[in-house]
Amino acid sequence: MSQPKLLLLGPPGAGKGTQSANLVERFGIEHVTTGDALRSNKGMDISHLDTEYDTPGAYMDAGELVPDEVVNEIVRTALEDADGFVLDGYPRNLDQAEYLADITDLDVVVSLSVPTDELVRRLTGRRVCSECGTNYHVEFDQPETEGVCDECGGELVQRDDDTEETVRERLRVFEENTAPVIEFYDEEGELVTVDGEGAPGEVWKRLESAVEARL
Ligand code: ADP
Ligand code: ADP
Ligand code: ZN
Secondary structure (H helix, E strand, O other): OOOEEEEOOOOOOOOHHHHHHHHHHHHOOOOEEHHHHHHHHOOOOOHHHOOEEEOOOHHHHOOOOOOOOHHHHHHHHHHHHHOOEEOOOOOOHHHHHHOOOOOHOOEEEEEEEOHHHHHHHHHEEEEEEOOOEEEEEOOOOOOOOOOOOOOOOEEEEEEOOHHHHHHHHHHHHHHHHHHHHHHHHHHHEEEEEEEOOHHHHHHHHHHHHHHHHHH
């Protein structure tokens, strides 16, 4: 059997990145994340699209969605190259969900659900390794040495868009654009909802059983 194709949905801060790392290890699949791909290409010139801003980074710093043309292309290329994947951060609107349906078949679609006030705490306290991208949290997931990545010794930094103001805007954009995507998969009868509250290890146990039960 080929490797599983998983989709992990949920609001910013739900734990998609954290739990994707577990899925990668458990199933030997690739982590395909539009957020990381876009962060590596923040300065790319997209002025030919004639949209509001000229770079992905300008959309990201404002907490807005990067235009579909840019993101769809990133996902198409990444999925072509992957034998099994967990897709994280995409689709974020219904047009992207339609595009995805045209290019691949998913085995399991999971939504991680977490209340809004908890999301704000998680996002404003998030720290990320500047070298390898591992996630930490100033309270909930501290590294052994403050400011230093356990995995690779890299420096931990706060993302430009993890300030309270941008976090609020990202959560608004989620409600407007991405909550309908979750409803869409639910109506198709494909969705498994996993409670994303509690310690990361507890969430992982729930997620692992939910995915295994459907493969
Ligand atoms: P989080 O981990 O908080 O959910 P991401 O790292 O997935 O955030 O995304 C950061 C930013 O990158 C988003 O606020 C948005 O500007 C951009 N982005 C990521 N994925 C997409 C997407 N599928 N469509 C449009 N913009 C995206
Ligand atoms: P997403 O990719 O959905 O935006 P992350 O995996 O980056 O979410 O998690 C957001 C922040 O919350 C990170 O700082 C992470 O360390 C922390 N976090 C992840 N899962 C949990 C959890 N179950 N409980 C508390 N904090 C968590
Ligand atoms: Zn690191």
